[in-house]
Amino acid sequence: MSEVSEETPAIEVHGLCNRFGAHVVHEGLDLVVPRGKVVSLVGGSGSGKTVLLNNLIMLTRPAAGSIRILGRDVEALGREERIRLQLRLGVMFQQGALFTSLTVLENVMLPLAEHTRLPRRLREEVAMLKIRLAGLDAEAVHRYPRELSGGMTKRAALARALALDPEILFLDEPTSGLDPVSARAFDRLVLALRDALGVTIFQITHDLDSIFGASDLVVFLARKKVLAAGTAEELAQRSEPELRAYFSARAGGDPSTPTL
């Protein structure tokens, strides 16, 4: 990474507002995500995490507020610049959103075919590499999405999100629906991507083990804004009722922080 990129945060959000009719989801939301960190967005159901994510990946436009991704103001971008910025982002949707008419391998190769000049054999190898990185078995690569289990679908979706080596990886509940062993393996993978490739990871998660074990920064969404941001341990000490309610759920569960 060059000097400039170290300084500009991966994501800067200022004064963000979102509403559906009379229902206000966000009001004056501010958020800064530093580069090369694993950031977990947490909050109760319906607190607007997915809505915020859709703003950040430029699927929807907020009612008000500014968003800067990798130093670029997304409102000020022309069509070309916008596409180029989108190529630097990888998105894994909550339900996977794999193309049902393509095999896993073809799903991962699609962005490579469209946006790089690599020869076919190398595209296959790159796709295979991403599939391996995502922890999917080689024998699954020629299967269609309907032939995959829920966990395999997640991995295939991650592989596609990784296809173009994104600088920011957005993950919507990556570990939900995975068995605990796979979930921790997923956390390790996320950390490995951060360390090896310097990827910024912005994930929505409800998995307390991921929050405590595999996040550099936790952003807590409540009262229509970012109520608190810090390490998981810091947030667990806060006195706001929403935070206490959220993190007290952990007291009943497994208290050990997994060692990685």
Next chain:
Amino acid sequence: MDEIAASFPARLHATSEPARLVLEGAWTAAGMRAEVLIAAAAQALSALPEGPVALEAAAQAEVDTVGALVLEHIAAEAGRRGRSLDFSGLPSNWQATLALVERAGEHTPPPAPEPFSGFAYIGKVAVDLARHYRDMLAFIGEVTLHLLPLLVRPWRIRWDSVIVEIEAAGVRAIPIVALLSFLIGVVLAYQAGVTLDRFGANVFIADMIGVVVMREMGPMIAAILVAGRTGSSYAAQLGSMRVTQEIDALRSLALPPVEMLVIPRFLALAITLPLLTTLANAAGVLGGMVVATGGFGLDWTVGLQRLGRLENTHYWVGLVKTPVFATVIALIGCQAGMSVRGSALEVGRATTSSVVQAIFWVIVLDAIFSIAFRRLGL
């Protein structure tokens, strides 16, 4: 990264004292001409003196997993020439990326399963076709099994769904059915009028319109429009519900999809199509009469008298076919939807094939009916 990639595509150059390859630019997915780089590296290596070759990255150079993969290829190429590359001089993020790529293991995808070829393909098509008709028969059986008990206890039929479907398939189709039948009546009256006029037999235009529209054109127009409008939407609705697992969810709740989804649609069409056909008959005859009176000097009252003297059989012969058409359209549409397995493309395929099949069978059955009614002297 991409701006940098565009202005600094990946390059390499060799120095012989010490023997090394220097990597420059963006060794990333966006900026890479992989074949060119591998060839350039091979060429540079053959120019270097014997012994290990060190790899170094220039200060501004960048790497991602695609770049690392290309470096692996370069290393393999070097290995084939009996040279060894020393990666230890690369910066730590390069090392980490290379390690990540290496840890991932084998990169060549396993061979794809063989597609069918030649004779095997013909066989597959035949088997698929046989299977399709077997599934269709099984589906008809399943619908019958669910329908019979319901006919004994009609209050258990989901009439609210039936009514919703009648509105969608019937009420909303009224304008298009009326308009098209009217126009067909106009066209028929013109063609008939030109010939009959030559014999001074204008009064028979009314007879002819009445017979042709009520026996054939009305039922056909209504059935073909319903096949295109409603049969296709049944296939698409049920097909999407298969993709989103709604059908599985119904089964798991012990709500038979056939009873919940298919029978209401089938009954709705069986009720709607005769009504739409009657409407089509009326509109078609009206269209014909407008032309006959306006274009060929037929008197309205005379025309109406002629129509009034036609036998009722013509109307009933047309109408009796419609429940059969309705059954064919509803069953083909629903079966196509239920046979969808998984993908969005298949929903489209099922929709198209339901329309084609439904129209095909409507026309075939209509021909059979015509012959049968002739034989019966109706």
